[in-house]
Each structure stands twice: as C-alpha cells, then as structure tokens.
Amino acid sequence: MNRTTRTNDRYSRTRTGGSGSGGGRRSGAPTRSAGYGRRPAAPQGEFALPVTMTPALPAAATFEELNLPVEVLRVLTGLGMKEPFPIQGATLPNTLAGRDVLGRGRTGSGKTLAFGLALLARTAGQRAEPRRPLALVLVPTRELAQQVTDALTPYAQSLGLRLTTVVGGMSIGRQAGALRAGAEVVVATPGRLQDLIERGDCHLDRVGVTVLDEADQMADMGFMPQVTQLLDQVRPGGQRMLFSATLDRNVDLLVRRYLHDPVVHSVDPSAGAVTTMEHHVLHVHGTDKHATTTEIAARDGRVIMFLDTKHAVDQLTKHLLNSGVRAAALHGGKSQPQRTRTLAHFKTGHVTVLVATNVAARGIHVDNLDLVVNVDPPTDHKDYLHRGGRTARAGESGSVVTLVTPDQRRGMSRLMRDAGITPQIAQVRSGEAELSRITGAQAPSGVPVVITAPVAERPRRSDSGPRGRRSRPAQGRRTTNRTGTVPGGSRRQSARAGAA
Structure with missing residues (x-):
C-alpha cells in the first residue's frame, strides 16, 4: 500500500473542491463574515465534507513543476529535496493559487511545508507595517511552534521575509518588540497572541494568509473560543488553510465557519496506514x-x-x-x-x-x-x-x-x-x-548517571488559555541559527522538519 491511500478510511482518497477555475482570490471576491458559508449541522460524530464544485488542480510530482519563487527552489535543491511528499504535491498547486484548503495528514506526513511554502510564496515581495503581520500560523503548543519556525526559517530568509515566533513562557516584551519592528509572518500559540493583541502590540487586519496547524489539538485543548476570536480579526476574504491529523466535529465547526469552498485533501491520514x-x-x-x-x-x-x-x-x-x-x-x-x-x-x-x-x-x-x-x-x-x-x-x-x-x-x-x-x-x-x-530491551548497567540539569528560570506568566483556565501544556520557542537548523542538528534535519 502506498502512502497516499488507506483502506476503510472515509478520507482515503484526495477529494476535490474550491471555487473558480484554479486562480487566486480576486479583489472582487465576496467579503467573508464570521458566519460565511455555514451549513446545517452534521449528525453527531460525523464530519460533513464541504459541498464542492470545482475540481482540485492536478498534483505536482516535483517542486520544479510548482509556481514557487526561484529562491525557494534554490533552498529546496540545496537541502536535497526534489520530490514533494504526497500531501505537499496534492495541496501546493491549490494553495499557491490562493484557494482555501482543508488538509488531512498524519504528523510526519509533510504538512509544514505543505502550507508553509505557499504562505511564504504568496507573501513574498510585501513589507509589513509595524504591529501588522501579513501571514499567520496558529499552532497549539510551543514545541510545534518551534518546529514550524525551524522548518520555515531558511525559506523565509531566502525571500527576505521576517518571521517571528509568539509563544508563552518567553519574554512578551521581546515578542512585542519584534512585532513593532515589523514581521511579515507570525507563528503563534493562541493565548500569547491574544495577550499581545490586547496590549495593542499586534493587529490582524492585514493578515491575508491564515493557517491552522493541528486544528484538532487546539479544539481538544479548549482553544476554540480563542481561535475563533483570532480568526474573526484577520482580513475578510483572505486565504485560509486548515491542516489536521483528524477531522472530527470540532474541526468541522471551524471548516464551516471560516473556509470558503475549500479544496479537500486527505493524504497518508493515519499512523495505522504507515507500512x-x-x-x-x-x-x-x-x-x-x-x-x-x-x-x-x-x-x-x-x-x-x-x-x-x-x-x-x-x-x-x-x-x-x-x-x-x-x-x-x-x-x-x-x-x-x-x-x-x-x-x-x-x-x-x-x-x-x-x-x-x-x-x-x-x-x-x-x-x-x-x-x-x-x-x-x-x-x-x-x-x-x-x-x-x-x-x-x-x-x-x-x-x-x-x-x-x-x-x-x-x-x-x-x-x-x-x-x-x-x-x-x-x-x-x-x-x-x-x-x-x-x-531491544536489555539489563541496565546499574551505575547511576547524572545529566547536566537545565538552568532553572523564574516562572513567568503562562500562555493564557480559555477563560478561567490558566494551566495547560506549554508551548515552544524559536531557537534557530542563521541556517534555520536546530542547535546540534543538521541541514538535513532542518529539511525533515517540514514533515510536521
């Protein structure tokens, strides 16, 4: 069985959708409100796929087939990446064309570059005003924020785009300073981003490309109220991409409310399908x-x-x-x-x-x-x-x-x-x-070992969760160097970080 199919899975094949004939969103596109495109609720436990009219664009077999900036192609080549993973090849032709996309793929299937390359390519050549980013990636945890940042940094640098990570557990003052200096792309956890908005350090009215990564975990962690508040603030009519390993009713609510006739792709959806x-x-x-x-x-x-x-x-x-x-x-x-x-x-x-x-x-x-x-x-x-x-x-x-x-x-x-x-x-x-x-189990040596302990840090205010809840799993930080690799890692690891 190849990685693009799975038996007994209702999302096992790539489905089609979208509006128009494959082009991007035009200036005359309908303005989207928070309730745009709502449909009747699906029966309990079922995920209602959007009604679609226009076929998806054909999948790409190589990165060179895609309408990617030459700088991005140069980085991909330098990292030894010539062929996209299935979910990348299926979604990138549509995301690069500006269409909303709903992508289902298990962790490790390549979702990060599936949305990241399109987000960066569509933002290239623009310059953000202070406090007003142009593209936003929402993720549930600090660790995932760090991984997305690590994966996208070399491509963002090649395009001259400023990328800022906004997460809890780190200095909010430094993050506010980065936003005031101007950042085209923000990778954020919902709570800390909401804090910065309330402080007046960030405004989302210029965000034209929005990504929800691991949407099901954000729903499971109780972030739905914050996520919807943030999505209500981004530019109406902008492009939305939602990627998730599972598509349950909570994700269904986000799809109905915020995605306009999305192209729906399900590639390599479950760990159970990985041979x-x-x-x-x-x-x-x-x-x-x-x-x-x-x-x-x-x-x-x-x-x-x-x-x-x-x-x-x-x-x-x-x-x-x-x-x-x-x-x-x-x-x-x-x-x-x-x-x-x-x-x-x-x-x-x-x-x-x-x-x-x-x-x-x-x-x-x-x-x-x-x-x-x-x-x-x-x-x-x-x-x-x-x-x-x-x-x-x-x-x-x-x-x-x-x-x-x-x-x-x-x-x-x-x-x-x-x-x-x-x-x-x-x-x-x-x-x-x-x-x-x-x-591979074996008897332990029995000789105690000591691992150098990380330096303790005075606790800071945690990333705020849903109202009334202040304690939940923490989120990641940006720790990349100039090549976009993790400290102690390799350029190959940086490339594989796209398999989020």
Whole structure:
C-alpha cells in the first residue's frame, strides 16, 4: 500500500473542491463574515465534507513543476529535496493559487511545508507595517511552534521575509518588540497572541494568509473560543488553510465557519496506514511492569516513553537515572529553557530516553527515532496516533509499543479498533528473549548517571488559555541559527522538519 491511500478510511482518497477555475482570490471576491458559508449541522460524530464544485488542480510530482519563487527552489535543491511528499504535491498547486484548503495528514506526513511554502510564496515581495503581520500560523503548543519556525526559517530568509515566533513562557516584551519592528509572518500559540493583541502590540487586519496547524489539538485543548476570536480579526476574504491529523466535529465547526469552498485533501491520514510502522501490544503483569519498562529504556538507541502524569514522569526518570539510563523528563511543569535544553540533549543523543506526558505527542521531530513506548496506555485513539507519530516519520521505520496490564486489555482492544489498527500482541516478562526481540530491551548497567540539569528560570506568566483556565501544556520557542537548523542538528534535519 502506498502512502497516499488507506483502506476503510472515509478520507482515503484526495477529494476535490474550491471555487473558480484554479486562480487566486480576486479583489472582487465576496467579503467573508464570521458566519460565511455555514451549513446545517452534521449528525453527531460525523464530519460533513464541504459541498464542492470545482475540481482540485492536478498534483505536482516535483517542486520544479510548482509556481514557487526561484529562491525557494534554490533552498529546496540545496537541502536535497526534489520530490514533494504526497500531501505537499496534492495541496501546493491549490494553495499557491490562493484557494482555501482543508488538509488531512498524519504528523510526519509533510504538512509544514505543505502550507508553509505557499504562505511564504504568496507573501513574498510585501513589507509589513509595524504591529501588522501579513501571514499567520496558529499552532497549539510551543514545541510545534518551534518546529514550524525551524522548518520555515531558511525559506523565509531566502525571500527576505521576517518571521517571528509568539509563544508563552518567553519574554512578551521581546515578542512585542519584534512585532513593532515589523514581521511579515507570525507563528503563534493562541493565548500569547491574544495577550499581545490586547496590549495593542499586534493587529490582524492585514493578515491575508491564515493557517491552522493541528486544528484538532487546539479544539481538544479548549482553544476554540480563542481561535475563533483570532480568526474573526484577520482580513475578510483572505486565504485560509486548515491542516489536521483528524477531522472530527470540532474541526468541522471551524471548516464551516471560516473556509470558503475549500479544496479537500486527505493524504497518508493515519499512523495505522504507515507500512513502515509496527504496532505492538505487550501484555505484562502489573508487578513486572516496572522492570520491563526499565529494560526497554536501557536498549541501544533513543526512545520516547509516554506516561499520564507529571509526577509519574518525574518518578520514572529518577529511577532510570539511578539505574544507569540517560533519561530526561519533559512535561508542562518544566520551564521553557528546561524543555528546550532537554529536547536538544535528546536530539543530539546526550539523553537516550525522553520520558514525557502528552506535551511531547505533537510538535517534536527527531530523526531516526525508531521506538515509542506507551508505558501508560492512552485513553483516546487520537492520542495514540499522535504519540506514535513521533516515529516512522518521512518514510523512516519505527515501532510503537504499548504495555498493557490485565485490567487494561479490554480498553486497549477498543482503542485499537477505533484507531483502525491491528497490532501484534505478545505476552512478555522482563529478562525474556521475546521482550528483547521486539524492543531491544536489555539489563541496565546499574551505575547511576547524572545529566547536566537545565538552568532553572523564574516562572513567568503562562500562555493564557480559555477563560478561567490558566494551566495547560506549554508551548515552544524559536531557537534557530542563521541556517534555520536546530542547535546540534543538521541541514538535513532542518529539511525533515517540514514533515510536521
């Protein structure tokens, strides 16, 4: 099965839509209000695809076929990128033509460049006034904001476009200063952007291209009120692009309200369709789960381990360090400098085990990560898909392993059905060859290790969430150098960062 199809998936083939004959939005296009193009509600649990009239433009097989600026093509060539990923090839002809696009693709399928190249190309040659950006990318977490920034920076620099990242956990004064100096493109989390607007440091009335990335997570995190308030402020009649790994009723509401006759594409939609990804459910005894987890963590190579709570993450990390495993914790209770340092250590191999809550389930890209372990099984199939999306990215191979105790087996079977996945199931115990065969598990050295701790920082006001809620997963920062790569990373990693 190739990456563009998936059986038993209602969005498995590229669908068509859009208005006009493939051209961009003209000055005489209808002015869009907040309720423009609303349709009757779909039955509960169903996603109503927009009624479409005009076929999508043909997909592009190479970047050279696209109407991209020569500067962008030069960067792509320099990074060794000649052929677009399926979702890029399918959507870019339409996004470059100025059409609204609804794109569904799993994390790692290339969504960042799918919207980013079009956004930059359509903004090229323009100059933003102070406090008035021309293009906006909304993302749910700091980590994803950092990844999008890293991926787009080399292309923005080639076009002379100023790109600013606006997220919580960082100095709001510096972000306000960057907006006052003028920035054509803003990558932002909803709460911090709303804060800057309320301060008068940002106005969205000149934004002509708007992107919602990982729209389903923004809905799941309760950002819908903020997202709609922000979308109501961008320029009427501008281009809107919405990308999401899943399309449920919350995303349906955004599509109905803000996208005008979008071209709808679904490419490589689910982790369950990735042939390079293996799914294992390992039945373990509750009394043996701790030892099993430790042996998997002691394997050669990097691994991300997911647990449900910050306390559990901290406890497992401490245990692994005492057992001789180079582990580090990542969760919303860490300061942004700590989280940035931890991710840098993990990407460079200084840390081999990243122990995390769902804060790491989206927006983190690490090359050659071949194992994700659900120490605590997720409670929702979407969380499973996003956790698993950290591996087998951009055509690489990888495995997702879930440790399941007897009382969790029924719930896990239901979750896998909902995710459309048929896993390999095995009964394992610590120290057994089968566990080592599947995961590479081995006995830890037992010699305690010390990882240089990130410098603690005085807590700052967090990125404000929905009214009445101030505590939620934190968001990423911009840490790129002049080549657009992550510190400690390579130009190839920068190119692969487009597979968000």
